[in-house]
Amino acid sequence: MRTARIVMPKTAKKGEIIEIKTLVTHPMETGYRRDDMGKAIPRDIITLLTVQYAGEEVFRMDMFPGVAANPFAAFTTIATETGELVFTWTDEKGEAHVEKATLTVT
Amino acid sequence: MTNSHDHHLDRRSLLQGAVVVIGAAALAPATVVATPESMSAAMSNALGGVTPKPGRIKLDISPLAENGNSVPLTVTVESPMTAADHVKSIYLFSPENPLPDIARFHIGPRAGRAQVKTSIRLATSQRVHAVAMMSDGSAWADSAEVIVTLSACIDAG
Numbered sequence: 001m002r003t004a005r006i007v008m009p010k011t012a013k014k015g016e017i018i019e020i021k022t023l024v025t026h027p028m029e030t031g032y033r034r035d036d037m038g039k040a041i042p043r044d045i046i047t048l049l050t051v052q053y054a055g056e057e058v059f060r061m062d063m064f065p066g067v068a069a070n071p072f073a074a075f076t077t078i079a080t081e082t083g084e085l086v087f088t089w090t091d092e093k094g095e096a097h098v099e100k101a102t103l104t105v106t
Numbered sequence: 107m108t109n110s111h112d113h114h115l116d117r118r119s120l121l122q123g124a125v126v127v128i129g130a131a132a133l134a135p136a137t138v139v140a141t142p143e144s145m146s147a148a149m150s151n152a153l154g155g156v157t158p159k160p161g162r163i164k165l166d167i168s169p170l171a172e173n174g175n176s177v178p179l180t181v182t183v184e185s186p187m188t189a190a191d192h193v194k195s196i197y198l199f200s201p202e203n204p205l206p207d208i209a210r211f212h213i214g215p216r217a218g219r220a221q222v223k224t225s226i227r228l229a230t231s232q233r234v235h236a237v238a239m240m241s242d243g244s245a246w247a248d249s250a251e252v253i254v255t256l257s258a259c260i261d262a263g
Contacts, residue, residue, distance in 0.1 A: 066208035
């Protein structure tokens with residue numbers, strides 16, 4: 001089970017630029033490592049993070065094995081309206097982890 | 107005169123020898139490393155053949171990383187971030203990692219500010235590249251040399 005952390009303000013003034021920090025637990029196994037028996041460890045990475053704000057995509061990040069384990073990403077967005085932010089991390093098998101947060105705009 | 111000329115030649119041949127040694131050392135490890143060809147292929151693939159110019163983008167990364175497993179960085183691009191003039195994408199490349207692509211960020215005018223942060227892996231000391239693709243089709247690049255004391259365990263670990 002993955003856990004994700006979102007750090008962002010709960011409220012913001014309309015038009016304010018807010019920073020959103022995200023982190024999800026994931027090994028980001030590169031596929032280039034070998035175990036103690038010399039057997040190749042298969043690649044297992046998150047390839048995509050998308051963020052939707054009130055139904056519209058505001059941030060997308062494509063990830064490769066060069067992104068560190070427990071991928072961290074921070075970006076900014078303009079507080080436009082009160083609404084839900086939906087964070088979706090997708091791995092190579094298409095499995096997704098979804099996290100939601102609400103921003104109240106005053 | 108003859109003496110100093112000979113000395114000059116000696117130094118030149120010495121330098122040439124050194125280049126050969128360094129070249130051999132670079133080829134020696136039988137590990138997976140992005141080649142200059144795969145690096146430029148990754149760049150032109152991501153940028154659609156546009157050649158980036160220096161300027162407008164700043165890659166902020168520590169010049170010395172004790173641990174290559176997680177190196178934090180910030181990329182900031184000078185842009186008004188309006189509907190007419192904004193940053194569309196920011197790309198990170200590593201010439202010495204097994205894969206030259208590290209990450210691609212896609213943003214737009216709703217970002218308000220063109221700044222992204224993440225943490226990356228570095229297999230060895232190298233020059234990390236950041237490229238911004240603008241809405242007008244121009245591309246801007248910055249790069250920074252990072253010395254890695256303990257490399258990311260990308261090979262046998």
